[in-house]
Amino acid sequence: MSKKIAYYSVFASLAILMGYVEAVVQIPVPIPGVKLGLSNIIVLLCMYVMGVKEAFYISIVRVVVSALLFRGFLGVWYSLAGAFLSYFTMIIAYKLKNISVIGVSVVGGIFHNIGQITVAYFMLGRNVVIYLIPVLIISGVITGFIIGIISKYCMEYVKRKI
Amino acid sequence: MKKLDFVIIIVAVLVACALYFSGILKFGDSGSYAVVYLNGEEKKRYALSENINDLIQSENGVNEIQILNGSVSIISADCADKICVNHVPIYRNNESIICLPHKMVVEIQNDDKKYIDAVTN
Known part of the structure; x- marks a missing residue:
């Protein structure tokens, strides 16, 4: 039990730390606001190593804490929508056969963006955000792919240690 | 894989x-107006043909908009993330710069919309 609690806290703090790294180091891409989603590495690791339910709790803690720390109160809703939608679609993908962590990560990346654009649509009251959907799908594929590869290599080490 | x-x-x-x-x-293609929305309501409308600098005051903060040679950019803002400031200048119809913390949208629009409005009115 205490071992489990330790793992929870290590993963949660790692996920929050990843969010911090991303808030500080901005990647030079032509579309502002596009992030790699480094904390998704941790969520994916938890999902595969600890289990689906455990990863969900860590995901919630990560989103609420890092959104409040780095993005302010309004940011919580965008982050929560993105995180929930991406998490639930990732569970569906995870349960499928013939899929590796890269595919799961790509699904998560795409639906994270879709979730945020949906909140933006309601918050801003402008349908102009839907014009961003093609760009966001592509950016979700690219970031999800990179995150998937990183997770794949991390996972071998983490599985050996746990 | x-x-x-x-x-x-x-x-x-x-x-x-x-x-x-x-x-x-x-x-x-290139639009003809830059329309500023706050909380989903139209606040200001600029013609892209003129060069202009203006301050947009919302309840959450200030953004400074610049229209130069037909393209629109936000040159300063007092928000935390500065995503709108880093955004590339926009000029094509339907393009937009969005400032989430201030709930502000700058949208490029065309004459077409105006023309259709005139007909339906």
């Missing part, structure tokens, strides 16, 4: 391309 990974990536790229090239979600 396994089979379904490739399927997902290819399907996603195809959907994005289909949405873009079908023209439903495509940016148009």
Whole structure:
């Protein structure tokens, strides 16, 4: 039990730390606001190593804490929508056969963006955000792919240690 | 990588391309107005033909908008993330710069909309 609690806290703090790294180091891409989603590495690791339910709790803690720390109160809703939608679609993908962590990560990346654009649509009251959907799908594929590869290599080490 | 990974990536790229090239979600040619919305309501409208600098005051903060040679950019803002400031200048129809913390949208619009409005009125 205490071992489990330790793992929870290590993963949660790692996920929050990843969010911090991303808030500080901005990647030079032509579309502002596009992030790699480094904390998704941790969520994916938890999902595969600890289990689906455990990863969900860590995901919630990560989103609420890092959104409040780095993005302010309004940011919580965008982050929560993105995180929930991406998490639930990732569970569906995870349960499928013939899929590796890269595919799961790509699904998560795409639906994270879709979730945020949906909140933006309601918050801003402008349908102009839907014009961003093609760009966001592509950016979700690219970031999800990179995150998937990183997770794949991390996972071998983490599985050996746990 | 396994089979379904490739399927997902290819399907996603195809959907994005289909949405873009079908023209439903495509940016148009250069627009003629920059329209500023706060909380979804139109606040100001600038013609792209003029060069202008202006301050947009919202309840959450200030953004400084610049129109130069037909393209629109936000040159300063007092928000935390500065995403709107880092955004590339926009000039095509339907393009937008969005400032989430201030709930502000700058949208490029065309004459077409105005023309249709005039007809329906």
